[in-house]
Amino acid sequence: MIEIENVSKVYKMGDSEVHALRDVQLHVPAGAFVAIVGPSGSGKSTLMNIIGCLDTPSSGSYRLDGQLVSNMRDDALATVRNRKIGFVFQTFNLLPRQTALENVSLPLLYAGVSRRERREQSLAALKRVELTDRALHKPAELSGGQRQRVAIARALVNRPSILLADEPTGNLDQKVGREIIALFERLNRDEGVTLILVTHDRDLAQMAPRRVEIIDGQIVSDLTS
Numbered sequence: 001m002i003e004i005e006n007v008s009k010v011y012k013m014g015d016s017e018v019h020a021l022r023d024v025q026l027h028v029p030a031g032a033f034v035a036i037v038g039p040s041g042s043g044k045s046t047l048m049n050i051i052g053c054l055d056t057p058s059s060g061s062y063r064l065d066g067q068l069v070s071n072m073r074d075d076a077l078a079t080v081r082n083r084k085i086g087f088v089f090q091t092f093n094l095l096p097r098q099t100a101l102e103n104v105s106l107p108l109l110y111a112g113v114s115r116r117e118r119r120e121q122s123l124a125a126l127k128r129v130e131l132t133d134r135a136l137h138k139p140a141e142l143s144g145g146q147r148q149r150v151a152i153a154r155a156l157v158n159r160p161s162i163l164l165a166d167e168p169t170g171n172l173d174q175k176v177g178r179e180i181i182a183l184f185e186r187l188n189r190d191e192g193v194t195l196i197l198v199t200h201d202r203d204l205a206q207m208a209p210r211r212v213e214i215i216d217g218q219i220v221s222d223l224t225s
Helices: 044-051 074-084 100-110 115-128 144-156 174-191
Strands: 002-013 016-028 033-037 059-064 085-088 162-166 194-199 210-215 218-224
Touching (some): 016 044, 016 218, 033 044, 033 174, 044 162, 074 085, 085 144, 100 144, 115 144, 144 162, 144 174, 162 174, 174 194
Parallel strands (some): 033 194, 033 210, 085 162
Antiparallel strands (some): 002 059
16 A cells, blocks of 8 residues: 655755655555654654655655655645545644534535535544544543544544554553554454554554654664564
């Protein structure tokens, strides 16, 4: 599904260049659960942005489901993102005045889906994260773990084939964080969602069957349990 070949990313900083990624190669088959782990500034977020079609490489190629996306224009990348990729971030990014159901339905609203279909699909997404009983609650009425579940449901509502999670437990205590990882494991195991977890936490990364470590823009290890 994900084929990254000899990808480098260079940012211009005035007269100097910053090499965020250096000749990275990474293949992730459909249905995999992979943790990308590394310290701050290692290049893991840059790699995630390229995988998520939020950015393009300076050199090298990226194919997603056999389609070359590394050279696409922004509008084409946006189409790929909307169809294939869901994002979960450390900050939940929920609208405080909207209910859980309304927050989950936002991607469908932007896609022009009818009100009835939005409700049905959003309730189905909340069911996938075991939160239908909180559908009409606003974020302030939910715990941190429940807010993250709403964010995950929102990422899943378009039924993407890939879920990218960037430090998804960073604002949660250890117990709740493990519950969120257990939810990811279930989505991966039972529904076949391809899951890529980006984290600096080695203990968290150990919960994934495959762990890719990146340091100074280069993959230094790729281990499978």
